[in-house]
Amino acid sequence: MCKKQSQKVSHLGSKSFEIRVFRREDLDRVMEINVTCLPENYSTYFYLDLFARFPKTFLVAVADNSVQGYIMCRIERTFSKLKSLHLAKLCHIVSIAVVHPYRRRGLATDLVFQALKNAAEEYEATECFLEVRVSNDPAINLYSKLGFRSTRRMSGYYMNGEDAWEMAKPLIEEGQTIPGVA
Ligand SMILES: CC(C)(COP(=O)(O)OP(=O)(O)OC[C@H]1O[C@@H](n2cnc3c(N)ncnc32)[C@H](O)[C@@H]1OP(=O)(O)O)[C@@H](O)C(=O)NCCC(=O)NCCS
Numbered sequence: 146m147c148k149k150q151s152q153k154v155s156h157l158g159s160k161s162f163e164i165r166v167f168r169r170e171d172l173d174r175v176m177e178i179n180v181t182c183l184p185e186n187y188s189t190y191f192y193l194d195l196f197a198r199f200p201k202t203f204l205v206a207v208a209d210n211s212v213q214g215y216i217m218c219r220i221e222r223t224f225s226k227l228k229s230l231h232l233a234k235l236c237h238i239v240s241i242a243v244v245h246p247y248r249r250r251g252l253a254t255d256l257v258f259q260a261l262k263n264a265a266e267e268y269e270a271t272e273c274f275l276e277v278r279v280s281n282d283p284a285i286n287l288y289s290k291l292g293f294r295s296t297r298r299m300s301g302y303y304m305n306g307e308d309a310w311e312m313a314k315p316l317i318e319e320g321q322t323i324p325g326v327a
Contacts (some may be wrong), residue, residue, distance in 0.1 A: 150304040162208035162252055164259045165216065167196055171205050174212040182242035184304070195219060195239065201263040202236060206243065206252040214243035216256040219270045226296045226313035227272060228321035236264035238318070241284075248283075257291055265316040276302060288312050 167175065172192060180186055195217050196203045202218035214322035217239050227233040238260070243252045264270040276299065277284045293312040 150246065159312075162206050162213070162247075162250070162255075164206055164255050166200060166205055167203040167217070168240055169193075169196075171212050171215075175205065175215045178212070178242050178244055179240060181239065181244065187238065187240075188204075192217070195257050199268065201267040202260045204256055204260055204263075205254055208247055208252070213247040214241075214252045216241040216253075217258045218260055218264060221269055225272055226274045226311060227315060233272055234268065234270045236261065236268070236270040236273040238273065253287055254291065257287070260312075261316055271317045272313060272315050274311060275313060276311055278303060279310055280309045285310065285312075288314075300302040 172189065175192065176187075176189070198219060202216070202220070204216050205212045206214035219237045219239055221237050222232065222233050223235055225233040226235070234295055239251060239258070241256060243256075261273055264273060273293070274290065274296070275287065275293070279298070289312075291314065293314040295310045296313045297311045299309040299311055301307075
């Protein structure tokens with residue numbers, strides 16, 4: 146039997162949105178949202194390669210019958226951002242964006258929540274991390290609210306020379322999965 150793809154339905158007052166796994170036919174819309182919302186843009190190959198390797202953490206938010214936001218992640222075996230000299234499986238949030246009329250309605254919160262849940266349950270990731278511009282207050286607030294903390298400042302990380310905060314959050318605590326909102 147087909148596993149249900151829709152992960153969650155949330156309510157936006159009278160409207161509603163759904164978080165589901167990315168599909169190949171979402172690609173043009175996801176690339177459009179990315180170009181509209183972020184200076185870091187990617188090739189078609191980049192998106193499809195991430196989807197092929199980590200489909201459970203490439204999610205979209207659908208509202209009013211159209212994709213209005215996305216999150217894509219990469220699972221990496223590398224050193225923990227939270228425990229020194231500790232190798233771990235980390236979920237790296239590569240990109241997340243929500244288009245303007247749909248912002249501040251919880252779409253990004255649910256995208257991150259579901260991606261972290263899937264990263265822990267499907268890929269056994271024990272930690273999540275990301276980079277964010279030091280000037281990006283909306284995103285920093287979002288991640289802080291979700292339990293991420295700054296782990297280091299990365300000087301000149303972005304193409305225009307801006308610094309990034311690396312932020313990270315554990316996905317397990319004492320052997321128990323604690324995905325999503327802290
Ligand atoms: C960052 C972004 C993804 C947030 O999406 P969103 O769907 O509006 O986020 P949510 O509605 O889930 O907001 C959750 C929390 O994040 C914080 N937040 C979101 N937007 C904010 C803003 N404009 N100003 C201050 N805090 C904000 C708030 O704490 C908010 O909780 P609240 O509404 O209860 O106060 C969206 O603003 C966006 O696409 N920005 C451009 C792309 C980008 O910067 N991506 C991140 C790159 S690292």
